[in-house]
Amino acid sequence: MDNIRLDGIVKGYPDHPVLRDLSLSIKKGECFTLLGPSGCGKTVLLRLIAGFESPEAGRIYIDDTPVYDAADGVDVPPENRGLGVVFQDYAVWPHMTVFENIAYPLKIAKRPKDEIKSRVMEMVDIVGMHGLDQRLPSELSGGQQQRVALARALVSKPSLMLLDEPLSNLDANLREEMRFEIKELQRQLGVTVLYVTHDQEIGLAISDRVAIMDDAGIIQQIGTPWEIFEKPVNPFVFNFMGIANFIAVRRDDGNFFVGTGTQLIPWTEKPTGDADKWVAAFRPSDVAIAHDGPGLRGVVRRANFLGAMMDYLIEIDGTHLRTSIETHHAIARDLILKAGDPVNVDFLSLHWFEADKLKGVLSE
Ligand SMILES: Nc1ncnc2c1ncn2[C@@H]1O[C@H](COP(=O)(O)OP(=O)(O)O)[C@@H](O)[C@H]1O
Ligand SMILES: [Mg+2]
Numbered sequence: 001m002d003n004i005r006l007d008g009i010v011k012g013y014p015d016h017p018v019l020r021d022l023s024l025s026i027k028k029g030e031c032f033t034l035l036g037p038s039g040c041g042k043t044v045l046l047r048l049i050a051g052f053e054s055p056e057a058g059r060i061y062i063d064d065t066p067v068y069d070a071a072d073g074v075d076v077p078p079e080n081r082g083l084g085v086v087f088q089d090y091a092v093w094p095h096m097t098v099f100e101n102i103a104y105p106l107k108i109a110k111r112p113k114d115e116i117k118s119r120v121m122e123m124v125d126i127v128g129m130h131g132l133d134q135r136l137p138s139e140l141s142g143g144q145q146q147r148v149a150l151a152r153a154l155v156s157k158p159s160l161m162l163l164d165e166p167l168s169n170l171d172a173n174l175r176e177e178m179r180f181e182i183k184e185l186q187r188q189l190g191v192t193v194l195y196v197t198h199d200q201e202i203g204l205a206i207s208d209r210v211a212i213m214d215d216a217g218i219i220q221q222i223g224t225p226w227e228i229f230e231k232p233v234n235p236f237v238f239n240f241m242g243i244a245n246f247i248a249v250r251r252d253d254g255n256f257f258v259g260t261g262t263q264l265i266p267w268t269e270k271p272t273g274d275a276d277k278w279v280a281a282f283r284p285s286d287v288a289i290a291h292d293g294p295g296l297r298g299v300v301r302r303a304n305f306l307g308a309m310m311d312y313l314i315e316i317d318g319t320h321l322r323t324s325i326e327t328h329h330a331i332a333r334d335l336i337l338k339a340g341d342p343v344n345v346d347f348l349s350l351h352w353f354e355a356d357k358l359k360g361v362l363s364e
Contacts, residue, residue: 001027001028001063001064002025002026002027002028002061002064003026003027003028003029003030003062003063003159003160003192004024004025004026004049004060004061004062004160004192004194005024005025005026005059005060005061005064006022006023006024006025006045006049006058006059006060006061007023007058007059007060007061008021008022008023008057008058008059009021009022009023009045009048009055009057009058009060010022010055010056010057010058011041011044011045011048011053011055011056012056017217018041018044018217019041019044019045019048019055019217020216020217020218021058022045022058022217022218022219024211024219024222026160026192026194026209027192028063028159028192029190029191029192030192030193030208030209031183031186031192031193031195031206031207031208032192032193032194032195032207032208032209032210032211033194033195033196033197033202033203033206033207033209033210033211034194034195034196034197034210034211034213035196035197035198035199035200035203035210035211035212035213035240036196036198036212036213036214036215036217037198037213037214037215037240038198039215040213040214040215040216040217041213041217042164042196042197042198042213043087043164043196045196046085046087046162046164046194046196048060048068049081049083049162049194050078050081050083050085050162051067051068051075051076051077051078051081052078054068054070054075055068055070056070057070058070059071062081062082062083062159062160063082063159067081079108079109082156082158082159082160083158083160083161083162084152084153084154084156084158084160084161084162084191085153085161085162085164086146086149086150086153086161086162086163086164086166087164087166088164088165088166088168088169091137091145091149092137092145092148092149092152093137094136094137094138095136096136096137097133097134097135097136098124098129098132098133098134098135098136098137098140098148099120099124099133099134101137101148101149101151101152102120102123102124102133102148102151102152102155103116103120103155104152105152105155105156106119106120106155106156109156119155120133120155121133123151123154123155124151126151126154126185126188126189127147127148127150127151127181127185128147128181129144129147129148129151132144141174142169142170142171142174143170143174143177143178146166146167146170146178147178147181149166150166150182150185154185154189154191157189158191159191159192160191160192160193160194161186161191161192161193161194162194162196163182163193163194163195163196164196165196165197165198165199166182166195167179167182167197167199167202168197168199175202179202179205179206180205180206182195182206183205183206186206195207200240200241200242203225203228204225204228204229205225207224207225208224209222209223209224210222210223210224210225210228212228212236212237212240212241214236220233220234220236220237221233221234221237228241229241232351234353234357235279235281235353235357235358238281238351238353239281242283243283243284243322244281244282244283245281245282245283245284245321245322245323246279246280246281246353246358247259247279247280247281247282247316247319247321248277248278248279248319248355249271249277249278249279249280250276250277250278251275251276251277251278256270256271256278258296258316258317258319259316259317259318259319260317260318261316261317261318263296263297263316263317265295265296267347267350268347268350269350269352270352271352271354272352273354275354275355275356277354277355277356278352278353278354278355279352279353279354279355279358280347280350280351280352281350281351281352281353282347282349282350282351283349284311284322284323284324285324285325286347286348286349286350287321287323287325287345287346287347287348288345288346288347288348289312289314289323289325289330289335289337289343289344289345289346290333290335290343290344290346291334291335291342291343291344292344293344293346294344294346295344295345295346295347296316296317296344296345296346297316297342297343297344298314298315298316298317298321298342298343298344298345299314299315299340299341299342299343300312300313300314300337300338300339300340300341300342300343301313301314301315301320301339302339303337303338303339305327306324307327308326308327309324309325309326309327310324310325310326310327310330310335310336310337311323311324312324312325312337312343314343314345316345321345323345
């Protein structure tokens with residue numbers, strides 16, 4: 001059963017289309033992340049689902065019931081859509097205690113006092129805020145405030161929770177911890193989650209499925225985190241999921257050469273189409289670096305120590321590649337290199353794209 005279904009959603013602002021014809025369905029109990037660059041239309045989409053704004057065309061179903069249908073004039077108000085919402089700038093109310101913040105949706109719904117008390121105290125426990133219910137937000141850390149916002153969104157037992165970059169104002173350590181807490185909460189309560197963010201790591205870490213949206217508000221791929229990362233359908237998706245290297249490769253007499261170079265390469269994976277111009281894409285950690293052996297001959301142009309990783313910019317026949325290797329690994333193999341050192345680069349994993357399909361993906 002689908003918890004939410006969007007069908008042909010169109011939304012724009014004067015001279016500025018945002019969503020053109022968006023369809024998407026999310027299953028009951030699923031943790032679904034919509035990942036896209038800043039400004040692509042993620043918040044606009046959540047506002048439409050929540051009912052704070054209306055699309056120009058299309059239909060929105062929640063639990064198989066239409067909550068918006070432009071053609072039929074259906075438009076269920078936000079408070080009757082049964083959703084929990086946590087927006088990035090939708091902070092907790094500073095003049096209310098933790099208890100009052102969490103109780104607010106139940107008060108609006110005019111629930112009896114004793115029911116409010118027991119449900120709020122249950123949520124306080126679930127989000128790990130036991131004993132803090134009489135504090136004011138100013139007496140809480142950023143992470144605790146965010147937990148209050150989550151508890152407030154969940155207290156009405158919504159079937160669907162919308163989260164709009166709820167962790168982006170937290171520092172890196174807390175963000176990393178909180179994302180697992182959100183996932184655990186979702187599992188525990190069985191609530192469906194639609195999480196929107198531009199942060200690829202969160203998308204990979206917590207989701208059952210991920211959708212990748214481009215700058216034009218078009219969904220380019222939907223899949224499990226593994227599929228999105230390992231089987232990107234096009235260069236946009238590959239590029240969006242982290243630091244990407246794209247090397248121009250030409251076919252010449254059946255062989256594939258980097259740039260204008262002439263090194264014969266024993267590619268482990270070759271492209272499978274007829275095009276003459278290809279692009280081989282890989283991530284910095286997709287390489288094996290060695291002093292000699294198989295692979296491409298290159299020269300280190302810049303070496304940076306990043307703690308756990310060594311980051312090397314390597315030039316091969318005029319093409320510069322970002323590569324990385326674990327520092328422990330580099331020490332064990334005598335691969336702490338400096339600018340000017342010769343090096344061999346072999347590929348553990350490559351993704352091939354036809355060069356024509358790369359237009360517009362790379363700014364260089
Ligand atoms: N009320 C509005 N009026 C005009 N343009 C808007 C409005 N809300 C959003 N936009 C535009 O819609 C686009 C998508 O915005 P948004 O959904 O907030 O992006 P993000 O993916 O970063 O959440 C942006 O170009 C933004 O400027
Ligand atoms: Mg946004």
